[in-house]
Amino acid sequence: MYTVTLIPGDGIGPEITEAMVDVLSATGVKIEFEKVLAGESAVEKGETPLPALVLDSIRKNKVAIKGPLTTPVGFGFRSVNVALRQELNLYAGVRPAVSFPGSPTKYENIDLVMIRENTEGLYSGIEHFIDQDKTIGESIRVISRKGSERIVKFAFEYALSHNRKKVTCIHKANILKVTCGLFLQVAREIAKGYPQITFEDKIVDNMAMQLVKNPQEYDVLVTTNLFGDVLSDLCAGLIGGLGLAPSANIGEEIAVFEPVHGSAPKYAGQDKVNPCACILSGAMMLEHLGEKEAGKRIVKAVADVIKEGKTLTYDLGGTAKTSEITRAIIQKIIG
Numbered sequence: 001m002y003t004v005t006l007i008p009g010d011g012i013g014p015e016i017t018e019a020m021v022d023v024l025s026a027t028g029v030k031i032e033f034e035k036v037l038a039g040e041s042a043v044e045k046g047e048t049p050l051p052a053l054v055l056d057s058i059r060k061n062k063v064a065i066k067g068p069l070t071t072p073v074g075f076g077f078r079s080v081n082v083a084l085r086q087e088l089n090l091y092a093g094v095r096p097a098v099s100f101p102g103s104p105t106k107y108e109n110i111d112l113v114m115i116r117e118n119t120e121g122l123y124s125g126i127e128h129f130i131d132q133d134k135t136i137g138e139s140i141r142v143i144s145r146k147g148s149e150r151i152v153k154f155a156f157e158y159a160l161s162h163n164r165k166k167v168t169c170i171h172k173a174n175i176l177k178v179t180c181g182l183f184l185q186v187a188r189e190i191a192k193g194y195p196q197i198t199f200e201d202k203i204v205d206n207m208a209m210q211l212v213k214n215p216q217e218y219d220v221l222v223t224t225n226l227f228g229d230v231l232s233d234l235c236a237g238l239i240g241g242l243g244l245a246p247s248a249n250i251g252e253e254i255a256v257f258e259p260v261h262g263s264a265p266k267y268a269g270q271d272k273v274n275p276c277a278c279i280l281s282g283a284m285m286l287e288h289l290g291e292k293e294a295g296k297r298i299v300k301a302v303a304d305v306i307k308e309g310k311t312l313t314y315d316l317g318g319t320a321k322t323s324e325i326t327r328a329i330i331q332k333i334i335g
């Protein structure tokens with residue numbers, strides 16, 4: 001029996017995490033979910049957006065899975081997602097983008113994974129106005145040698161353990177010569193220790209174009225926080241949308257799994273959105289727990305349902321409800 005912290009999340013979070021719990025339970029792996037509230041849902045109950053008991057629960061259990069959390073845009077409390085990653089030192093954002101035949105996209109045979117530095121860069125949380133009238137703002141981009149070394153090493157180790165052949169470092173070192181310059185220099189140094197893995201680097205704007213033109217040429221991508229955030233949504237678009245993009249946030253001891261997408265508030269409570277990104281995040285969690293076979297069964301069940309094309313949510317071109325596609329996935333698992 002595993003104990004895992006569960007943050008249902010805001011907006012569509014409760015519906016998709018419920019679907020994920022049902023699918024994981026269908027595999028027979030015994031998990032006790034310790035449910036805690038964060039974000040808007042915690043604020044509505046008179047708590048802070050990131051209550052101490054949430055961090056305590058995750059630190060105790062070492063593994064958590066969460067729905068998306070709403071962050072007010074341009075005002076209000078700081079992103080709880082960013083705070084969680086920084087507080088728990090979850091430095092590696094792992095975001096696979098894998099083609100599911102039958103999903104609505106022009107691309108086939110995509111199998112890449114974005115490794116995003118999760119704790120520093122432009123999301124370091126150092127920003128302020130520099131004049132009294134608040135007409136000039138600045139956000140400070142912090143890139144450290146230590147932070148760069150550990151994420152690039154993580155990317156190469158991930159490549160080795162997942163039988164991948166190439167690591168591409170994404171940067172803007174032509175303009176941001178200090179911060180991206182340091183990141184690229186560190187990546188080149190680390191790459192020398194992994195001669196069996198091909199290494200290359202790409203400037204971020206060119207990379208955005210290359211990913212749209214020739215996504216099949218890429219394998220493991222490693223980059224800084226903001227570039228990774230933006231490009232991982234682009235990668236989700238390549239495989240048919242955010243409804244199919246799972247992720248993991250990994251630290252030295254703790255791992256938190258979540259879909260890449262946000263809380264899609266306009267669809268909250270409608271039994272309408274695609275739960276697959278959250279379900280696939282659950283499959284990544286099972287793999288992390290050592291339950292590889294159960295994780296694979298979930299991925300295959302999702303792939304089979306999408307290929308069949310009979311029970312698809314609106315974003316995949318169908319009319320099925322969240323609960324219907326969840327039942328179809330469970331049916332594939334239990335046979």
Ligand SMILES: NC(=O)c1ccc[n+]([C@@H]2O[C@H](COP(=O)([O-])OP(=O)(O)OC[C@H]3O[C@@H](n4cnc5c(N)ncnc54)[C@H](O)[C@@H]3O)[C@@H](O)[C@H]2O)c1
Pocket residue numbers: 067068069070071072073081242243258259260261262263264265267273274275277315
């Ligand atoms: N990790 C997180 O918790 C996280 C990540 C991104 C955004 N957010 C937050 O989510 C809120 C909404 O942000 P946004 O609108 O930019 O992004 P979003 O990901 O919620 O939505 C983007 C688009 O994708 C669609 N979409 C998202 N998930 C879907 C799903 N499972 N099935 C079908 N369609 C889906 C939405 O309807 C919308 O059209 C904001 O408060 C933002 O801060 C949270």
